[in-house]
Amino acid sequence: MPNSRPLAARPLVARSIAAGLATIFAVQSGLAAAAAREDGRPAFAMEHQRAPLGYRRLDRPEGVDLRPDRLDRSAFNHNFRADHAYRIGRYPAPPNWHYRRWHYGEFLPSFFWRDQYRIADFWLFGLDVPPTGYEWVRYGPDALLIDVRTGEVIQVDYSAFA
Structure with missing residues (x-):
């Protein structure tokens, strides 16, 4: 018992x-x-954080805040393969997420426009300065430039992240 x-x-x-x-x-x-x-x-x-050992910290480039007012589609509508894959940590994938390859002209679901997916320091990864109203987001290993009003994919940099 x-x-x-x-x-x-x-x-x-x-x-x-x-x-x-x-x-x-x-x-x-x-x-x-x-x-x-x-x-x-x-x-x-x-x-306060000290300078990193072994290399010089990358400063925010001058003019990076001066975003173009308009989107020049001929300059941005591309699907690139990245020359280098950056290791920036684990991708915070949503539940039941499965990778798919996006192309410019498609529309990314609004879930992926959240701040946790935005790439604020885009210049560190060799990405173009986005025009006003457009942002870079991470989608798995890829960097996507999207219209933040509609979710339209404007440019893709495949395999930008490892």
Whole structure:
């Protein structure tokens, strides 16, 4: 017959819980003491990010905020294969997502226009400066330039991301 007493009422379980809590409190108080420096500031204080080691940080290029007012379709309507695949982390794919290859002139569903898919630093990946009203979004390994009003795909850079 199974024991019907609550877990905390069982002597062995109660001793295990008490020992575990004592260990947690001891570790936390030790960390708090170790985290204090001589000047009174916490040892884990937030610092400004330093320049990266081994290379020069890429600065935002001049003029990148000067977006063209109009879309020149002859300049933008292309499906390119990227010369280089950038490794920028895992793609936050939505549930039940399956990759498909988009082409200019098609319409991307609005779910993929969200901020989590936008490529704000497009110049880091060799992508064109988008005209006003257009943005680069990541779709799996591809970079798509879309019209943010309609979702129309204007340009594709296949395999831009690894």
